[in-house]
Amino acid sequence: MPRGTAPSQDPDTAAIAASGLHVSRGRTTILRGLEFSIMPGRITCLIGPSGSGKTTLMRAIVGVQKISRGTLSVLGRPAGSAALRHDVGYVTQGASVYGDLSVAANVKYFGAMHGATAADVAQAIAAVGLESHMRRKAADLSGGQFSRVSLACALVSHPALLVLDEPTVGLDPVLRAELWGRFAAMAAAGTTLLISSHVMEEASHCSSLLLLREGQLLAQLTPEELAQRGRNKDLERAFLAIITDTQQTGAAS
Numbered sequence: 001m002p003r004g005t006a007p008s009q010d011p012d013t014a015a016i017a018a019s020g021l022h023v024s025r026g027r028t029t030i031l032r033g034l035e036f037s038i039m040p041g042r043i044t045c046l047i048g049p050s051g052s053g054k055t056t057l058m059r060a061i062v063g064v065q066k067i068s069r070g071t072l073s074v075l076g077r078p079a080g081s082a083a084l085r086h087d088v089g090y091v092t093q094g095a096s097v098y099g100d101l102s103v104a105a106n107v108k109y110f111g112a113m114h115g116a117t118a119a120d121v122a123q124a125i126a127a128v129g130l131e132s133h134m135r136r137k138a139a140d141l142s143g144g145q146f147s148r149v150s151l152a153c154a155l156v157s158h159p160a161l162l163v164l165d166e167p168t169v170g171l172d173p174v175l176r177a178e179l180w181g182r183f184a185a186m187a188a189a190g191t192t193l194l195i196s197s198h199v200m201e202e203a204s205h206c207s208s209l210l211l212l213r214e215g216q217l218l219a220q221l222t223p224e225e226l227a228q229r230g231r232n233k234d235l236e237r238a239f240l241a242i243i244t245d246t247q248q249t250g251a252a253s
C-alpha cells in the first residue's frame with residue numbers, strides 16, 4: 001500500500017469508531033462509555049473543559065493509551081495497530097521538536113521514519129508557513145513558530161488521519177485563520193482531522209463537534225445544531241447552555 005494511503009478511505013466507512021469506550025489512568029476512570037464515529041475527509045473538533053478527557057481520548061486514538069473496555073477502531077483497524085503507524089499523525093500540546101536542530105533538519109528527521117522525500121519536507125514546511133525560517137534553529141524561533149515545526153513534522157508523512165491537540169494555542173488571529181484554512185484544504189483533499197480546542201469560536205470551522213464533559217460525550221453535532229440546541233448563535237454560550245441543561249436533566253446524549 002503506498003505511503004499515506006489509508007487502509008480505509010471509503011467515504012462511507014468511519015475513520016474512527018468508538019463503542020462503549022472506557023479508559024482508565026491509574027485508578028481513575030477517565031473516559032466512560034464513549035460511543036461515536038467520525039467520517040473520513042472531515043474536520044471534527046473535540047471540545048470540552050480542562051480535564052474532561054480530550055487528551056486521553058486522542059492518546060487512545062493514536063494508540064499510546066491503553067483502552068480498559070469497549071472498542072476503538074481507527075481507519076478500519078483496532079487503535080494502536082502497527083499497520084497504522086504511517087497513517088496516523090499526532091501533534092501533542094507540548095511541541096516535541098529538537099531545539100538544537102534547524103526547522104528543516106527536524107522535519108527531515110521525522111520524515112525519514114516514513115520514507116519522506118526532500119519534496120515532502122519542503123512541502124510540509126511550506127504548509128505551516130515556515131519557508132523563510134527553514135535553516136533557523138528551532139530553539140531560536142518564536143513560540144508560535146516553534147509549535148508550527150511540530151505540525152510540519154506530523155504533516156511530512158501525509159497521514160490519512162491527523163490528530164491535533166490544541167494546535168492553535170498561542171497563535172495570533174492571523175496565523176490561526178491561516179492554519180484553519182490549511183486544515184480545510186487538507187480535509188478537502190481527503191485527510192481526516194481531529195482537533196481539540198478550548199476556543200469555541202474555532203468550532204465553527206469544523207463539520208462535526210464532539211462535546212466532552214467529565215469523560216462522557218454530551219453530544220455529537222454540527223456547529224449549527226449546537227447553536228440551535230444551546231439556543232444561542234454564540235457557540236460558547238450555546239455549549240454552556242447544553243452543560244446546564246444536562247446538569248438539570250442529569251442526562252447525556
Ligand SMILES: Nc1ncnc2c1ncn2[C@@H]1O[C@H](COP(=O)(O)OP(=O)(O)OP(=O)(O)O)[C@@H](O)[C@H]1O
Nearest residue numbers: 025026028030048049050051052053054055056057
Ligand atoms: N497519568 C495520569 N494518571 C491519572 N490521571 C490522569 C493522568 N493524566 C491525566 N489524568 C486525569 O485525567 C483527566 C483527563 O485529563 P486529560 O488530559 O485527558 O484532559 P483534557 O480535557 O485534555 O484537559 P486539558 O484541556 O486541560 O488539556 C484529568 O482529570 C486528569 O487529571
